[in-house]
Structure formats: structure tokens, C-alpha cells
Amino acid sequence: MTIYKSEAGARLLRERYLEALKAWPHDELRIPTPEGETFVVAAGPAEASPLVLLHGSGSNSAEWAHRFPALIEHFRVYAVDIIGEPGLSAETRPPLTTDRYAGWLDAVLDHVGAARAAFLTSSFGGWLALDYATRRPERVAALALRCPIGLGPMKKGFVVKAVLLALLGERGRRRSVAGVLGEPESSPIVAQQLLVSANYRYRTGPFPVFGDAALSGLTMPVYAVAGAEDAMVDSATTKRRLEAAGATVDLVPGTGHYIPGAADLEFLTRAAANGDFTA
Secondary structure, eight states: OOSBSOHHHHHHHHHHHHHHHTTSOOEEEEEOOTTSOEEEEEESOTTSEEEEEEOOTTOOGGGGTTTHHHHTTTEEEEEEOOTTSSSSSOOOOOOTTSSHHHHHHHHHHHHHTOSSEEEEEETHHHHHHHHHHHHOGGGEEEEEEESOOSSSOBOSHHHHHHHHHHTTTHHHHHHHHHHHHTOOTTOHHHHHHHHHHHHBOOOOSOOOOOOHHHHTTOOSOEEEEEETTOSSBOHHHHHHHHHHTTOEEEEETTOOSSOOSOTHHHHHHHHHHTTTTOO
16 A cells, blocks of 8 residues: 555655755755665765654655755764655665664665664654664664654544544634644744645554663663654653663653754764764
């Protein structure tokens, strides 16, 4: 089954994405992997330390457009369209309980010649980076996680509320998305997510939760930031479990699942300066 609700919807989301890509200078890579072709947006000095960006669910690398100017001053940036998401990569969705996503990221890093890389991630991208870091710690120089999932059960209340609000039609769906993101209903971010949800089939089923033994194997520097008012993720549990594994975690008061700001850049540049990127 395709990840899109219709071919017209798929075409609309691709056109919007391609239009967004025109707004910022970059190279475009189409990388063969065991899971199908993977689209990567690359920019920054070729000799700089590699930084991999992994967006959230229901998104693509345009999510990082506003971050590129600052990031490419310090890193060779590779924004990866996650497979099975509404970007330009293959629609493949391997089971999350397997090591196939790790093999996929191996192929991406091998293609760009990065023996090790740091990762900057959002939400589901954080789950993928944590999965990779627990399976391939030698290839991960540092982890900067924004509202990561997989560290505790997802909150159930937001699902019930979303279903009830959906009964109110477009207005209810807008309120639901705004509530999850912690953004005003008039936000363009809310509008984009509404467009995606109208045309794209999100992943279903629970995301596996990482055990303490897996988290104890995170030998690289780890920084995470999460919204204290996240309606979808238990941020207090995220903070407690990551700090127990040696990470630094900031909870942002009055903030939901969408986190503005860029405190993670200081963490990443410090990790690079300390030699954590050395192979």
C-alpha cells in the first residue's frame, strides 16, 4: 500500500516540497540503499565535520530550511529524507524492531564518505538516531535530540482528544494539530501538518521503547531538548531516562512538541571542537 491517500495528494506534497527546496542553496544526492533510493540535501564545506539531520514523522528535509544557514557555517550538513515519509525517498517502511534502519543509515553514511557523523534530529528522527547509536555507537560522534520519542510510552490522552476534535471537521482538526505542536492555530507549521495529514498515511502502532541496557551503551555526547507541555510525549520521563544514561536534557516550559530555538548548535560545535568527531 502506498503511503499516500491518493496519487493527487502525493503529487501535491511533492510539488510543495520541490518548491520549498528552491529557496535555499544546496546539493541534491540520490543514494542507493538496501531499502531503496534515498534523497539527501547536502550543503556546507566538504572538509567540515559531517552532520546528519533526521526530520520528524509526516515531514521531510524542508523542516530544516531555517536551520541551514547557521549549521553550514560549522558542518558539512546532510539532511536525509527518511524512507517511508512524505519526502523524495523510497516509500519503504521496514519493521522498527529490526536492524534494517541501521543498515539503511550505514549505506547513506558510506555513500557520503562519513566514517562517523553527528546527528541532529526531531521527534521520530530522534528515535531513528537513538536506534542507530545503540547499534552502531562507533559511527555516531554526537546526538542532538529534539523532542525524541522512544524513551517512554506515548501519552494516550492526546489520541482521544484528537478523535473528538476531528468530529468538529476542519476547525477541530486545526485545534488538534495546534494543541499537539503547542503552536497557534494560525501558525504556518500547523497549516503544513494539516495539508500532510489530509494526503499522507502516518505510521501506525507503538514505537518501540529503548531499554536501560540499550541507553547505557550511548558512549557519545548526548543533548536533548523537549517541551514541558508536550501533549504527545512524556517529556519528564524522557529527561529522567536520558539523564540516567549520562545525557544533558533541557525541558522548555510552556512549550509543546514543536520547539523553536537552536540551543543544540552550541552543543554540536562544542562536541566538534572537543574532537568528538575524530574517527
